[in-house]
Amino acid sequence: QKEVEQDPGPLSVPEGAIVSLNCTYSNSAFQYFMWYRQYSRKGPELLMYTYSSGNKEDGRFTAQVDKSSKYISLFIRDSQPSDSATYLCAMTDSNYQLIWGAGTKLIIKP
């Protein structure tokens, strides 16, 4: 079993829809939780990160962490074609090494 599970998709939704991207993890020692966005043929770039359980909002993006369920989510409101990318979740273990999900490919249809 992988330490971090993430559905690779693709997830295809119409423009303007609310998108929900999720990861589950097995290691309760994970501390920081991050979402990276990766456009095609580019390197990943940090979108959001959080340390504790709860919600964190940044514009149209909301990151949610539920440590009791070992589940994190990224919500995108009013999705735009420019949001089409692969979204990777990442978490730090007790040695502060990043453990990555496989990434979910998101397609926003105009």
Add this chain to the structure above:
Amino acid sequence: NAGVTQTPKFRILKIGQSMTLQCTQDMNHNYMYWYRQDPGMGLKLIYYSVGAGITDKGEVPNGYNVSRSTTEDFPLRLELAAPSQTSVYFCASSTQTGGTEAFFGQGTRLTVV
């Protein structure tokens, strides 16, 4: 501000050949990393460095070597290339490990035939 620069962007190698993937960063970051990304597999850490002169193995180090003689540069050496090393390679840097933002280069697409 260039950030993290990787060269080359693309390369085709024959089985058994060797090559060096170059990575340089201009942000004065102590931490640098090499990852490989295979389809549907996420990012796997090959090697990392916490500062000049210090390197350590990651999850998948076999077949690779690194050196860190300066803060800016972190080259990755492939010896005796094998088809299993066909992948996209990313170099990244950060001010600290783990809980801070990692900045990535644009990647090197390597095919071994």
